[in-house]
Amino acid sequence: MTTPVIATNALTKRYGAHAALDDVTLDIPAGRITGLVGPNGAGKSTLLALAAGLIRPTSGTIEVLGNRPAAGAAQLARVGFVAQDTPVYAQLTVADHLRLGEKLNPGWDAQVAEARIRQTGLDPAKKAGRLSGGQRAQLALTLAAAKRPELLVFDEPVAALDPLARRSFLQSLMEFVADMEVSVVLSSHLIADVERVCDHLVILAESRVQVAGEIDDLAAAHRRVVGPRGSLDRLPGGVEVIAADHTPRQSTLVVHDPAGRLDLPGAEPIGLEDLVLTYLHRAEGPSAPILQETAR
Numbered sequence: 592m593t594t595p596v597i598a599t600n601a602l603t604k605r606y607g608a609h610a611a612l613d614d615v616t617l618d619i620p621a622g623r624i625t626g627l628v629g630p631n632g633a634g635k636s637t638l639l640a641l642a643a644g645l646i647r648p649t650s651g652t653i654e655v656l657g658n659r660p661a662a663g664a665a666q667l668a669r670v671g672f673v674a675q676d677t678p679v680y681a682q683l684t685v686a687d688h689l690r691l692g693e694k695l696n697p698g699w700d701a702q703v704a705e706a707r708i709r710q711t712g713l714d715p716a717k718k719a720g721r722l723s724g725g726q727r728a729q730l731a732l733t734l735a736a737a738k739r740p741e742l743l744v745f746d747e748p749v750a751a752l753d754p755l756a757r758r759s760f761l762q763s764l765m766e767f768v769a770d771m772e773v774s775v776v777l778s779s780h781l782i783a784d785v786e787r788v789c790d791h792l793v794i795l796a797e798s799r800v801q802v803a804g805e806i807d808d809l810a811a812a813h814r815r816v817v818g819p820r821g822s823l824d825r826l827p828g829g830v831e832v833i834a835a836d837h838t839p840r841q842s843t844l845v846v847h848d849p850a851g852r853l854d855l856p857g858a859e860p861i862g863l864e865d866l867v868l869t870y871l872h873r874a875e876g877p878s879a880p881i882l883q884e885t886a887r
């Protein structure tokens with residue numbers, strides 16, 4: 592098996608009494624675009640900052656491409672990290688950024704950088720502080736891409752972009768991934784975007800991983816099942832109920848079976864957005880509305 596791009600074991604990060612990440616054991620596979628989703632405060636940025644070596648775990652371990660995060664220049668060169676607000680130097684021009692990138696990165700690929708700048712229509716003479724959010728994101732992707740990293744990590748790369756800029760950024764990202772052998776981990780609140788570009792999904796909530804896997808496998812392993820009340824009380828062994836909604840006459844369950852034996856009567860596939868929301872409701876605890884009995 593190839594080394595995971597990110598592997599954590601009982602990873603915990605505390606800020607005072609609060610655990611931003613709590614006992615997270617996770618493998619993110621190589622060669623995929625992985626989407627990290629979860630509500631505000633779930634711990635997504637914390638996980639990505641740990642992977643980038645910007646902060647250290649309180650306990651547990653994290654390995655990136657088989658090594659300690661940011662363990663020296665060689666390891667830094669293997670990972671491209673773009674933080675949440677796509678930081679650039681406001682006073683430097685686009686061309687200055689490329690020169691700086693070349694100076695700081697031994698593996699810098701000037702051809703990739705120049706081709707992407709042409710393709711995205713960025714004006715090399717323009718100061719980064721005068722770029723739009725979408726243009727800044729494209730510049731940040733260009734800088735990260737031209738490092739020719741093995742892993743690209745983005746913290747909410749499209750959060751501030753309008754739908755067109757978002758689409759164009761994600762298109763660029765997919766083209767870049769197709770052209771070069773690079774793995775990507777990105778966090779996002781936009782499930783539709785994740786569905787469009789990602790192959791692998793990690794749902795993080797309440798500082799823990801709720802579920803992780805290939806999106807196709809997750810789709811195959813989950814079903815919404817509707818049946819008369821009481822008819823779904825006994826499910827085949829190994830089938831886990833993720834959510835249950837009962838009316839006096841009818842029960843609706845969302846069930847998970849990693850073995851995919853979900854040919855139950857009344858079972859239908861569940862979309863990715865519903866799947867994510869179901870896990871997020873479950874993580875919120877038994878008071879979450881989806882688990883309450885309703886009087887329909």
Ligand SMILES: Nc1ncnc2c1ncn2[C@@H]1O[C@H](COP(=O)(O)OP(=O)(O)OP(=O)(O)O)[C@@H](O)[C@H]1O
Binds near residue numbers: 610611
């Ligand atoms: N430097 C810090 N000091 C104290 N608490 C922090 C710090 N960084 C993060 N936290 C806390 O850790 C938790 C997880 O934060 P994190 O930024 O990782 O969440 P997130 O999933 O990225 O959220 P969002 O979607 O809002 O960006 C939050 O409760 C946050 O307040």
